[in-house]
Amino acid sequence: MEHLTLHTDDGHTLAARCYRPAPGGAAQRVVFIGSALGVPQSFYERYARWLAGHGVVVYTLDWRGIGASAPKDLRRYRARLIDWALQDAPALMKLAQQRHPELPMSWFGHSMGGILYGLMPQLPQVDHVVTLGSGSGYHRHLAKPLRYGMGLFWHVMVPLSVARHGYFAGKRLNAVGDLPKGIIAQWKRWCASPEFVCSEGGAVKAAYACVTRPIRAVLFTDDKLASEAGIRAVHQPYTSSDVRYDILHPQDIGAASVGHFDFFHTRIGPRGWAHSLPWLGLSANPQQGDMHV
Template identity: 40%
Template sequence: MTVKETPLTLTTQAGHTLSARQFSVSASQQAIVIAPAMGVEQSYYFPVARWLAEQGFEVLTFDYHGMGASQQGPLKHHRSSILDWARQDASAALAHIRQQIAGDILWLGHSLGGQVFPLVNDIQQVQRVVTVASGTGYWRHNAPPLRRKVWWFWFVLVPVLVRIYGYFPGKKLGMVGDLPAPVIQQWKRWCMHPEYCVGTEDAAVRQSFDTVNVPICALALEDDEMLSDKNISALFALFGSKDKSLHVVHPDDFGLDRIGHLGLFRAQFEDTLWPQVLLPALTSGQPQNTR
């Protein structure tokens, strides 16, 4: 089965151009938008996007402004914030797929992409949101391995490197990825507060979370090296939807040694986690073998 891949250029309401890619096998009445994690380029999701297209979905991936193929010019000149990524970039992706597909649209948000979906324009028009490894990021609740070093990260490494480079050079350090200065600075503010963005931004952000009313299936990874169950449950509680469920994926239930924060989308899980967890989460909200 040959998957057709179409490179696209999307334009946000602010006039920024974004790199995107659409995956399809044949005319479909269902679509999935994959919203990436912080610092993760859309190419990371190409294997799962191809697989989902083979299952009969139209699939759209994209890079946030300043990330991956959506970076135009030096990153130190990019002024987009995380709120811009949600309200402008993710909204442009959803608007595009709504023009293409008359049927059901599903939102698949990884980490950040599953944190900020209530801020996306017209998110109420999607049939289901599936979040993967999405939590508040509140530093005192981070998983123990990360919590032991996160204070140094936020209060020493980030301010020093942003001052030197004009952006956060995460690729040089092998952590998070390169990020525009407004993004890493806003993210720091969020991670300092137990209610994350809801506790630090204006009342409109809280209202967006309180009033979001789409079915939500949240997938947490038991061996997530970044987020603890407190991070996950705290974010889950912020979603106002009455139709929501939280499922924990344990590696040993699938005969696996490890999954981790980024792992669910790796091609090695095409025959296990994708058909048993991801696909049923998207189609019915009921992933298999979860607790």
């Protein structure tokens, strides 16, 4: 595994990682893993290493304000959620393009990492797009019973935490994770509207409408954060794309439960992860030997 430092066009420095196939193994594809809100890239390491064993070069990153891309003090750190799509993802994609100009690419966005895809650069090399649990945060689109507690979250927990700490101290509350003030504020505005991200205005709607690559939107039925209605609401603005909805039961991948996060857990493991290979445009035949660390 290779640690990388990215520099965005607006002057931010980000931490990223690259996982490569075993020495001597030919890479067949690049896969970007777009992290969920507040989730560090280290969460995806086990799955990324497994993918590397299937002839894949995998790139992950910590969005600005998250994980190793966060400053020591979040109180004065300025960032917007939309910057992840407009600045951070392009920096990662540019690097991968320079390194692997000959390889096809896949975007695998988990939750927010999938929601924001429509605002990212539309690289000609990206021919497979997968979103997992990427649903709207508007209260009527949330899974039950989560929707019933969101008033308390947005109108009590968030403002009190931001007022006290200068950022949303989610780790202390066991909710989402620590988020800069600007990111939690923009997320709150989106969640107040049934249009969610597209409430940002016409330019955002136009960006989603310009996406032409087919998209595979995956949701597990035991996901307590995202609902089928929320998944469809997020993908509705892709008016020029063929969106395929895969509403799966955990048993469909041989698991007792998956929820919103556990697809990437080792208890799902290779048996369950193998189901994602065709999503990403990959062969089900792994390479021999261990991946390069």
